[in-house]
Amino acid sequence: MVAALLAVTGIAFYLVGALTVSMVGSTMMSSRTNSQIETLNALASVLGEKSNVVSADEFYRQVIEAARRNGGRLLVVDMNGKVTVDSYNERNGERLTEAEIYRVIADTESQAYGFYRETEGAETIWRGHYASALLDADGHKTGALVLVTSIQPLIDALGMLRNRMLMIFGIALLMVAAAITMVTRLMTRPIRELSEGIRSMGEGDFTKKVRVKGHDELAQLAAAFNQMEDQVRSLDETRNQFVSNASHELKTPLTTMKILIESILYGGDMDRETRDEFLGDINREIDRLTGVVTDLLTLAHIDSRKLTLKREELYFGDIVRESAERLMPMAGKHEQNLTVRIDDECEMIADESKLEQVCYNLISNAIKYTKNGGEIDVHLVSSGRDAVLTVRDNGIGIPEEDIEHIFDRFYRVDKARARTDGEGGTGLGLSIVKQIVRLHAGTVTVSSVVGNGTTFTVMLPLMNASEGGV
Numbered sequence: 030m031v032a033a034l035l036a037v038t039g040i041a042f043y044l045v046g047a048l049t050v051s052m053v054g055s056t057m058m059s060s061r062t063n064s065q066i067e068t069l070n071a072l073a074s075v076l077g078e079k080s081n082v083v084s085a086d087e088f089y090r091q092v093i094e095a096a097r098r099n100g101g102r103l104l105v106v107d108m109n110g111k112v113t114v115d116s117y118n119e120r121n122g123e124r125l126t127e128a129e130i131y132r133v134i135a136d137t138e139s140q141a142y143g144f145y146r147e148t149e150g151a152e153t154i155w156r157g158h159y160a161s162a163l164l165d166a167d168g169h170k171t172g173a174l175v176l177v178t179s180i181q182p183l184i185d186a187l188g189m190l191r192n193r194m195l196m197i198f199g200i201a202l203l204m205v206a207a208a209i210t211m212v213t214r215l216m217t218r219p220i221r222e223l224s225e226g227i228r229s230m231g232e233g234d235f236t237k238k239v240r241v242k243g244h245d246e247l248a249q250l251a252a253a254f255n256q257m258e259d260q261v262r263s264l265d266e267t268r269n270q271f272v273s274n275a276s277h278e279l280k281t282p283l284t285t286m287k288i289l290i291e292s293i294l295y296g297g298d299m300d301r302e303t304r305d306e307f308l309g310d311i312n313r314e315i316d317r318l319t320g321v322v323t324d325l326l327t328l329a330h331i332d333s334r335k336l337t338l339k340r341e342e343l344y345f346g347d348i349v350r351e352s353a354e355r356l357m358p359m360a361g362k363h364e365q366n367l368t369v370r371i372d373d374e375c376e377m378i379a380d381e382s383k384l385e386q387v388c389y390n391l392i393s394n395a396i397k398y399t400k401n402g403g404e405i406d407v408h409l410v411s412s413g414r415d416a417v418l419t420v421r422d423n424g425i426g427i428p429e430e431d432i433e434h435i436f437d438r439f440y441r442v443d444k445a446r447a448r449t450d451g452e453g454g455t456g457l458g459l460s461i462v463k464q465i466v467r468l469h470a471g472t473v474t475v476s477s478v479v480g481n482g483t484t485f486t487v488m489l490p491l492m493n494a495s496e497g498g499v
């Protein structure tokens with residue numbers, strides 16, 4: 030790209046240079062020729078008139094004198110091209126055959142010129158031959174007056190001009206090259222940085238930020254890239270966290286089961302009661318494992334956006350009642366008072382099994398995180414266009430700093446304690462609740478006071494919501 034630009038500039042410079050030199054050259058040459066021909070014409074008319082008036086010696090003297098004044102060599106040739114006078118006195122009597130002389134004496138042309146390259150000793154020089162018709166007093170052509178002068182200085186001047194121009198253009202080209210290189214480097218820097226960033230991101234390094242300067246499209250692109258990098262990094266971290274959490278959750282029951290099974294296998298004589306107890310423990314661990322895997326599959330399904338809700342007309346009231354009933358024994362075990370109030374049946378179009386999961390999770394949480402003998406209140410009412418489900422307990426509550434995290438995957442407020450009573454979860458329940466509610470275009474919120482209790486509120490659009498009914 031830079032090379033192509035430079036080549037074009039170089040060619041342009043060369044053309045301009047060559048054109049300038051040739052134009053200057055031809056202007057100088059033609060003005061020189063014109064002035065020589067003019068002088069020669071004037072001399073020819075003066076000398077021509079005298080040629081048959083003055084004596085041969087006098088004529089010769091006058092030619093020499095004119096040659097001296099004019100600078101150069103003057104020759105007079107007769108109508109046969111024979112030299113009658115040579116101011117250098119070298120070619121007297123010789124016949125000149127140069128074309129311009131021949132044209133003047135033989136043809137009707139009154140003047141002509143030609144340029145010749147001649148060797149003079151060791152050096153080669155350019156000479157100009159200018160011929161003008163010699164006319165006698167009566168206007169008859171008697172021969173030609175020829176002026177021979179060196180035009181080498183002119184040629185030298187032109188050569189120098191060409192060299193100077195070459196030098197100037199060469200320097201200019203170097204400067205242009207430097208400028209183009211600098212400008213293109215400056216212009217392409219953001220692109221280079223961006224591709225460098227993309228490359229390192231491809232290699233898994235999400236720390237390289239691209240500098241954002243100005244407000245042009247490239248700066249916007251760089252800002253978008255930085256933003257995307259942040260997102261990818263956070264996604265990457267979340268994914269790593271998720272994988273490590275999931276592995277941990279799967280590994281714990283497996284370890285427990287392995288210990289139990291090894292005890293049965295190698296524990297020597299074990300009474301039936303202990304063995305049954307161990308097998309019961311293993312069975313519970315398998316249930317736990319199944320639960321975790323089911324939750325993970327549900328989340329993976331939701332994440333892959335493949336999950337489609339099986340929407341049907343239903344009464345949310347039924348689902349709430351059934352879920353609470355299923356959990357009654359669990360609440361009973363903890364001597365908790367689980368009350369269910371359905372003020373409105375809340376007709377809606379929704380996925381029954383998914384809403385069951387929501388109710389089950391929330392109510393089982395309330396049971397799990399409330400001390401024995403506590404109160405759990407489940408209440409459904411319609412409000413405006415929404416069904417409002419509240420699950421309230423007077424349990425241990427959630428510390429303020431944890432509230433924003435409880436919907437995160439695998440997040441548990443107090444991991445140690447949750448595990449001890451055998452009902453400790455994996456921290457996936459609420460994240461599933463949140464996703465399901467979101468898929469139903471609803472919201473789930475929580476308010477809690479440590480030691481006082483927690484209230485979860487789920488709002489889901491009623492069936493007639495889109496018709497504007499209240």
Ligand SMILES: Nc1ncnc2c1ncn2[C@@H]1O[C@H](COP(=O)(O)OP(=O)(O)OP(=O)(O)O)[C@@H](O)[C@H]1O
Pocket residue numbers: 324390394395398399422424425426427435436440441442443447453454455456457458459460483
């Ligand atoms: N009603 C509640 N009272 C107090 N803490 C709660 C309540 N509900 C949830 N939490 C806290 O929020 C955390 C996340 O709840 P979530 O339902 O997601 O997980 P889990 O119940 O521990 O496990 P899982 O539901 O996957 O079996 C819980 O571990 C618990 O610390």
Ligand SMILES: [Mg+2]
Pocket residue numbers: 390393394454457458459
């Ligand atoms: Mg839960």
